[in-house]
Amino acid sequence: MDSTTCTSDGPWGATGTDQYFYFHDESATIKLYPAASTSSRPWSMNARVYLESSSTLKSTTPLAGVEQTHTPFSDSVLKLISRYSLRRLLIRVGDVASTSITDNDDIHYDDAEQLLREERARGPSGTSVLASFIETENVVENHNNNSNNKRQSKDDYRYKYASLLRYLLDNNLFPPCGAPLDSVRVRKHGHSTIVKPPKNETNTKNNIVEVESFLAADAATFCNPGIHALLLSKGAKTGEGGWGAAANNAACHPDENWGLFDSLFSSSSSSSSPSVVLSDLLLRSSLDSVLPSSWESKPNKRHSIWIDLDVSDSCYNAQLGPGEDECMIRVTRGASYQIGLPSPTLKHVGGDEQRSVLDLSLGDLILGNKREGSKAWYPCPLSDSSKVSLYTPIGFTNKVAAGTGLINNDTNGNIHGGKSEFNALTWENGYFDFGAPWTQLYQNEQGSNDGISSSKFGISRTVQRPLGLSSIGTIVSVFRYNQTASQHHSASVKVESFDVLPGALIKPKIHTLRMVLYEGGGAGRDRFIPPLNTNECSSNRYSSLRCSEVMLSDLQNHNLLLNPDGTWLIERTVMLTPDSSLWMMVDFDEAYFPFQKFPADANRGIDAFPSRAIFSIEAATPITLYSSSLLLLPPVPDMSMPFNVISLSCTLWAFVLGSLLNILVKRATESVKTDFTGEKEKRPIDKLKEKFKDKIGRLKSVFRKEAKANAATNTNETAEMDANK
Numbered sequence: 001m002d003s004t005t006c007t008s009d010g011p012w013g014a015t016g017t018d019q020y021f022y023f024h025d026e027s028a029t030i031k032l033y034p035a036a037s038t039s040s041r042p043w044s045m046n047a048r049v050y051l052e053s054s055s056t057l058k059s060t061t062p063l064a065g066v067e068q069t070h071t072p073f074s075d076s077v078l079k080l081i082s083r084y085s086l087r088r089l090l091i092r093v094g095d096v097a098s099t100s101i102t103d104n105d106d107i108h109y110d111d112a113e114q115l116l117r118e119e120r121a122r123g124p125s126g127t128s129v130l131a132s133f134i135e136t137e138n139v140v141e142n143h144n145n146n147s148n149n150k151r152q153s154k155d156d157y158r159y160k161y162a163s164l165l166r167y168l169l170d171n172n173l174f175p176p177c178g179a180p181l182d183s184v185r186v187r188k189h190g191h192s193t194i195v196k197p198p199k200n201e202t203n204t205k206n207n208i209v210e211v212e213s214f215l216a217a218d219a220a221t222f223c224n225p226g227i228h229a230l231l232l233s234k235g236a237k238t239g240e241g242g243w244g245a246a247a248n249n250a251a252c253h254p255d256e257n258w259g260l261f262d263s264l265f266s267s268s269s270s271s272s273s274p275s276v277v278l279s280d281l282l283l284r285s286s287l288d289s290v291l292p293s294s295w296e297s298k299p300n301k302r303h304s305i306w307i308d309l310d311v312s313d314s315c316y317n318a319q320l321g322p323g324e325d326e327c328m329i330r331v332t333r334g335a336s337y338q339i340g341l342p343s344p345t346l347k348h349v350g351g352d353e354q355r356s357v358l359d360l361s362l363g364d365l366i367l368g369n370k371r372e373g374s375k376a377w378y379p380c381p382l383s384d385s386s387k388v389s390l391y392t393p394i395g396f397t398n399k400v401a402a403g404t405g406l407i408n409n410d411t412n413g414n415i416h417g418g419k420s421e422f423n424a425l426t427w428e429n430g431y432f433d434f435g436a437p438w439t440q441l442y443q444n445e446q447g448s449n450d451g452i453s454s455s456k457f458g459i460s461r462t463v464q465r466p467l468g469l470s471s472i473g474t475i476v477s478v479f480r481y482n483q484t485a486s487q488h489h490s491a492s493v494k495v496e497s498f499d500v501l502p503g504a505l506i507k508p509k510i511h512t513l514r515m516v517l518y519e520g521g522g523a524g525r526d527r528f529i530p531p532l533n534t535n536e537c538s539s540n541r542y543s544s545l546r547c548s549e550v551m552l553s554d555l556q557n558h559n560l561l562l563n564p565d566g567t568w569l570i571e572r573t574v575m576l577t578p579d580s581s582l583w584m585m586v587d588f589d590e591a592y593f594p595f596q597k598f599p600a601d602a603n604r605g606i607d608a609f610p611s612r613a614i615f616s617i618e619a620a621t622p623i624t625l626y627s628s629s630l631l632l633l634p635p636v637p638d639m640s641m642p643f644n645v646i647s648l649s650c651t652l653w654a655f656v657l658g659s660l661l662n663i664l665v666k667r668a669t670e671s672v673k674t675d676f677t678g679e680k681e682k683r684p685i686d687k688l689k690e691k692f693k694d695k696i697g698r699l700k701s702v703f704r705k706e707a708k709a710n711a712a713t714n715t716n717e718t719a720e721m722d723a724n725k
Helices: 075-084 112-121 137-144 147-170 224-230 242-246 260-264 278-283 362-367 534-538 641-677 684-724
Strands: 004-007 019-034 045-059 086-094 100-102 126-134 193-195 207-215 304-311 327-340 345-350 353-361 385-400 414-423 437-443 455-464 473-481 493-501 506-508 514-519 546-550 557-562 568-576 580-590 612-616 623-626
Touching: 019 112, 019 260, 019 362, 045 112, 045 260, 045 362, 075 086, 075 147, 075 304, 075 327, 086 147, 100 623, 112 304, 112 327, 126 147, 147 193, 147 207, 224 304, 242 327, 278 327, 353 362, 362 437, 455 493, 455 612, 455 623, 473 493, 473 568, 493 580, 534 546, 568 580
Parallel strands: 019 385
Antiparallel strands: 004 019, 019 045, 045 327, 086 126, 086 304, 100 455, 126 207, 193 207, 304 327, 345 353, 353 437, 385 414, 385 437, 455 473, 473 580, 493 568, 493 612, 506 580, 514 546, 514 580, 557 568, 612 623
């Protein structure tokens, strides 16, 4: 490949003679897999799409703390690397966790790039940020000293990680919506930041300290500003663009929409030309695709986007010695999603023979059958490579159309299963229309294809609280190895698991940790339900099931680490035979929060860190899976009680103080009046005498009135008697 070679006149090359090399690569990978058949359709297809764009910068001069260079990479990226000594930064946003690997995901093919691409696409639900820091000398000394120094070094990395998140937000290198990193940065709402002990990887000379955190429910939504920050090179306003603009793309992405992401997807839904908004595609549930009806056989429908920043050790050396590698910085932007393909139609293949044939365009393969309008892919003309990879299931043949740039076309365009590659840089006029024919797919032999797939490896995590949602309970972690998916590979699988028991949410009782290994009898299946008691394994109901309790000493390796906040980190390594599963149970007590730590939506619960397991079998590439995050509800008091208590207390105080003020003000008024008029204040006995005299006077007046009335009556009677005489 030819690369862009430039001479540095700035701080990157102090002598002015050092050079850097810039590479830009794009790829669109489509993996087809059969879906469930129906009476009207003998077969149908779904597709998993992987889109990636990587920018690589190599230099003969190490980074060595330089923060500004005249390179295709922006200053924000170089400052990020030199300021935080990053070995790797992996940001992933996904709607669901990668909990299993199915039959459709072949892990034994020899395509290292695709295996790495699929590994990036997998991850926990929501937003996860994994930062690998190169350990400094003073931190190494702290780790070699007592536990207090080790605790201090962990706190230092937490602060460093929080500063890193703040830097990403301030420089538009993280989604401004859907992922409130402040919740992790200030460690509120129960979100955990896990600092792992230093380790020395095989491909690095220095010790690496990994710090990881995630936001499960707060960041599972794809939004247009977030897409701009992570993938697109141009934003709605000047100066936007995030990682796409930071990793150059100035030459590959001018005002015209060149390049993979900017060519395929518009920056806003209000675009004048008909197009597809990437956020809408990621949020689409692919209801148009034909999926298996069996709950157990549904494939993983994770939609995700990611940023992977990789920095070589040589970038942090004082100077590069003879034989040392060049300083290399690579930024990879990617997206993965599932789409539904159009339905096959009956066509005449030869003579009177009719066969179901699926005609597909490039737009069908990348955007699915819900795309609107017509667009074209304009690959970057300055890219070192821009290709399309199509994986066809065994038993199907695809007949490639002319002009697609098929590489190694020795079969007249007919490819019987497997992988086919296309060079986008050889397209006529420098682009390919989405509506133009791309390939024709048909089944080699007519037959039924139910499209049912079962999981090879699986991981799950649940919580059991029989006394209520906020009471004591048990956390259960399960790791599975299914026999039906590995009938041709009977070797055991090595499982390296990592569990977090959050001490801030619960009070784990580590002495109750127990593990049970179930073998045979369908123990490796998704819907396997173990017996309540291990003694029941020998009963007739579980005749083919074997179960045994496993102690920590029986494992290949294990590590228990207690954090100051009561959080337990549990690492285990175990070998699983085909059709087996390992169940780990830990009891816990409820934890009571002070009211300052309750989130605004306290009754929703708080997300706990998911379990993680690495499955390694024979020479295949290790597979990392994540369980769904647990939603733990701590004991929540009646949040209205403070209002009720305050209201009643204020009412009582208002009555008491009001009465007291009334008395005090009235007495003060009488005193002021007496002083002003010169009158002496009457004694209580005088007031009583006055009242008594007043009442006597009233009685006398009443008696006088009655006497006058009687006298008038007598006078009238005397007058009447005289008149009668």
